[in-house]
Amino acid sequence: MNRLRVTPGPVLTLTASWLTTRALMLWLVTHSTDRLLGGGSVTREVWRLYFHWYGVLTHGSFPAHDTLWQYPPGAGVVLLAPGLLPWLTYFQAFVLLTLAVDALTAAALVRAGTRPGRSLLGAALWTGGLPLLLHLPLARYDVQVTALAVLSLLASARSPRAGGVLGALGALVKVWPALVLLGVPRGRPARSAWAWAACTGATCLALLAACFAHPFSFLRGQGGRGVQLESLGGTALNLARHAGWPGRARYRYGAMELVGPHVHAVAAASLALTALAFGLLVLWRVRARHWSEATPYDAALSAVLLFTVTSRVISPQYLIWLIGMAAVCLTSRHTVQRPVAALVLAAAALSTVAYPLCYHEVIAGTWPGCLLMLARNGLLTAGAVLSLVRLWRSAPPPAEKIAPMAEPPGDPNRLPNKAPIPS
Template identity: 45%
Template sequence: MARSQQGATSCSPQRGTRTGRDHVKTTGGTWRSLVWLPATWAATRLSLLLFVFKVYVFPGPDVTSDVSVIYQGWYDVLRTGTFPLDDVTWQYPPAAALPVLSPGLLPFLEYAQAFFVLAFVADLAALSLLLYAGRRPGRTLRGAWVWVAGVPLLGPTVYARYDVMVTAVAVAALLAAGRHPRTAGALAGFGAMLKVWPVLLLVAARRRGPWVAAGATAVAVAALFAIAMPGAFAFLTFQRDRGTEVESLGSLVFHVARHHGWDGEVLLNYGSVEFLGPYVNVVSAGALCLTGVAFGWLLLWRLTATRFRAHTAADAAFVAVLMFTTTSRVISPQYLVWLVGLAAVCLCFRGSRMGLPAALVLLACFVTVLEFPIWFADVVQSTPRGIALLFVRNGLLVLASVLGARALWRSTVPEPEPAPFPAQAARADETPVSS
């Protein structure tokens, strides 16, 4: 008995020592990440700023022209108190006026320069939120690393579109969902008035509070713009009339068909490079049907899911946006920054099942910068290289969607209990007879 107690006593310090070492190791790893994360972010973002400010020239077409020409043109119209009613390229909800007008906050800079600086600030805000969330109990800094690594993979396009600003709002909404659901709902509603897709952040909301907050915020913002500025909802007509963009999943049909006698053409249409010609409306309708199937699957999942954990809201939002992006008639390069932001939030949670889909999205980002802007001419001309890049990029998005949906279903929907064999059922029904 004494020997047993002595053995137990001698083992205790060893266990304590190992635990202490593990604690020191974990803490040291965390502090190293807190040093390397900002350093890596600063280095990569400096390179993006050097490209958008044209200190160095990024290969391919100039991605900053959208800001210096299109956005600045909208800015001049919006300043007069009306939306660009005669410009079919304006295809955004009314609150999109805010990021377009935001460079006015920095009057000492030219419009494009101010916009790039504000995009940089939004990027920094998203990183700060992910760093704060990653240091809380049960969280990890993997999400911050996803954001640090994923954004520069898309090249300077990220700072030349306002999507990074919308993504920062979405990151804030998802990180608030656990402890402040109404705040998360309000942020999602505001994000939906910036670019529609953030409404999908609420797909896993189980209570009415977030939906009410989102609806109230969206209605208030929409009403404010409708009263103050004419043409707040002209974007609905412009979006309806869009075709099949050359980078979308459906466009692969026409990229291949061009080598087999299809007599359509590629033109700049409704603000993007699209296919026009025979059967384009059929493929566009097919894309809408795929989006409908994705919506049906999400509805089925929502009705059958019963196991909700801290990371479920982020996982579901990531899968929902991934599915709707992949099936869309338009997959612009900047859309992938949405996915990077949502994947980063997922991986802030140790229990998230979205590790592999997130990795596939990062690979898709790298292929995306190759197809736009570096070899965009090959995509437009449907060369073998352009077609191969689109097959790989869109294939990665399809695979990420399928794997993400599968992981979400398995982690939240209980498996049905197997039916008993007839013999077992018969034995279970037998009533014992007392003697």
């Protein structure tokens, strides 16, 4: 059997790029107290909040009475993992494990990209795109969540069962990885992936409920969340402050949220848009009939983008999810999401300018802060719309396929066209 020979040059270049960029990210972690880098606000979440939750979890309970705890029970396993390296501080162990998962994700994308007919652009996007967020990815556990979603998508092509298991594990840590199963091809692959995901999720939930008290306490925190400053609704309200809206920003539920008149209406509108996005995705799933190897990847990016832009919360770390999903798309030469991936990268760069570099402007609602968030969210919105449109056109139902033009009926009294017979 002939195999496509892969030259080691591109892989070595990616490896060197990963080592260089991650060394720079680690350097930024060690200098995170610099005022330009947020004065320690980026890394504070690990050594203060995560470490506090770690102490609660080690006593066999989820943080039931902590309004900042808004994560599914699988997140507790991730936050307990640094305890496996007792010779390091919690912060050091967390960063080291996050870096290891980052490397695993890059290796999986390289492996997928070196297969026949595939591309290394996905690995390149992950390697070069993540540092656009500076040191933020190393100080949040979203890299671990994104790794499970990436591995689920890559595994589903060969084993829908493995894809379902990994997708369920990701959903137990943060709910959104369940969306990666949306594009699994119809028939047996979809039934297998969804069945294994359901069994895995139910089993793991039962185990966590048996080992820890209050496993569903996160639902209370999620229900109380308002409109975050960096969401689409938050951007609109922040702009409204210049037109006399009397609201203000306040730290609530682990983020800067806007409080004041009409905030509940904006939050309700966000939930309605999320429901509409889900309905459009379900409609696409029902109508689509043509699947390419890239369709599951493209559907995952489109779904995560739509749920991100319609959310009441668009934290900077959400860009890690989008970079991961875009990277998986670019491993296939058949993807229709290349322009969307470019918009995601541009949005990631603007997110860094907004947080941590100019976050004081965003909180104060100044014109530079408002315009910065308007540009970032405009890119994400444009990407979500473009992604759905391109996904829809790439897998049309049979009725939308253009049939080849038939020859017009000939005149029965007309002789067929033939070359003249020489006399």
